[in-house]
Amino acid sequence: MTEDKELRIPQHVAIILDGNGRWAKAKGMPRSYGHIKGCDNLEKISDVAIEIGIKYLTVYAFSTENWKRSKEEIDGLMKLFRQYLKKCKKMADKNHMRVTVLGDPRAFDEDIQESIREIEEYSAKYDEHFFQIALNYGSRDEIKRAVNHIADDVRAGKITGEITEDMISSYLDTAGIPDPDLLIRTSGEQRLSNYLLWQLAYTEFVFMDVAWPDFHKEELMEAIRQYNKRDRRYGGVK
Numbered sequence: 523m524t525e526d527k528e529l530r531i532p533q534h535v536a537i538i539l540d541g542n543g544r545w546a547k548a549k550g551m552p553r554s555y556g557h558i559k560g561c562d563n564l565e566k567i568s569d570v571a572i573e574i575g576i577k578y579l580t581v582y583a584f585s586t587e588n589w590k591r592s593k594e595e596i597d598g599l600m601k602l603f604r605q606y607l608k609k610c611k612k613m614a615d616k617n618h619m620r621v622t623v624l625g626d627p628r629a630f631d632e633d634i635q636e637s638i639r640e641i642e643e644y645s646a647k648y649d650e651h652f653f654q655i656a657l658n659y660g661s662r663d664e665i666k667r668a669v670n671h672i673a674d675d676v677r678a679g680k681i682t683g684e685i686t687e688d689m690i691s692s693y694l695d696t697a698g699i700p701d702p703d704l705l706i707r708t709s710g711e712q713r714l715s716n717y718l719l720w721q722l723a724y725t726e727f728v729f730m731d732v733a734w735p736d737f738h739k740e741e742l743m744e745a746i747r748q749y750n751k752r753d754r755r756y757g758g759v760k
């Protein structure tokens with residue numbers, strides 16, 4: 523077995539944080555309890571990611587489809603986002619980390635939008651680590667917004683030549699961030715649920731049965747060990 527110290531650490535890890543609700547239910551607790559514990563775990567895992575040398579971490583915390591959940595669950599999640607975004611400044615300072623929110627913030631209450639603007643502006647001075655939180659994010663929505671933006675720029679004469687793949691990437695919410703090397707989804711589900719469809723074109727996928735609140739350093743290392751066993755190829759070549 524490869525010793526952990528010899529492991530290649532992926533530069534960019536994307537995670538679908540799934541399974542909070544079922545984790546809580548199994549403990550006889552409400553779903554909102556699972557989200558609280560999931561949120562605590564996110565703070566811990568972002569520290570672990572930095573400790574082991576991951577430069578880019580991108581997490582899926584709330585999808586464009588998640589608005590369909592009950593009012594009680596949505597209210598609980600909004601409360602958590604409010605608290606979490608406020609804590610992000612300290613985390614950014616501690617880890618020299620630039621924080622960016624992927625997704626369309628306009629659906630959130632004004633104070634949440636303001637917190638998003640604040641943390642993005644405040645942490646823009648850091649370029650050692652990069653932490654992306656997907657909130658009201660859907661990949662199809664992101665691509666739709668990018669295409670509309672490109673169309674606007676074509677009409678305004680800012681784009682004249684052919685539209686290239688690199689140009690499309692630069693209009694996405696992840697502009698400037700390299701594509702993920704490793705995608706992890708917890709909770710046993712094996713689907714993308716509208717996450718980073720463009721960016722994951724050549725990413726290695728690792729699906730794990732553990733629920734998000736139980737995903738700790740050991741589980742992250744296990745995912746990285748699996749990643750190390752993969753023979754990465756891009757169209758037949760390494």
Ligand code: IPE
Nearest residue numbers: 539540541542543544545583
């Ligand atoms: C992931 O956990 C967190 C969010 C989508 C906000 P879930 O809430 O999807 O938990 P399960 O999948 O129902 O167990």
Ligand code: IPE
Nearest residue numbers: 538539540582583584585715
């Ligand atoms: C995907 O999880 C979105 C997030 C983790 C934020 P869901 O639990 O919402 O996805 P589905 O409904 O199982 O596909």
Ligand code: MG
Nearest residue numbers: 540541542709
């Ligand atoms: Mg789920």
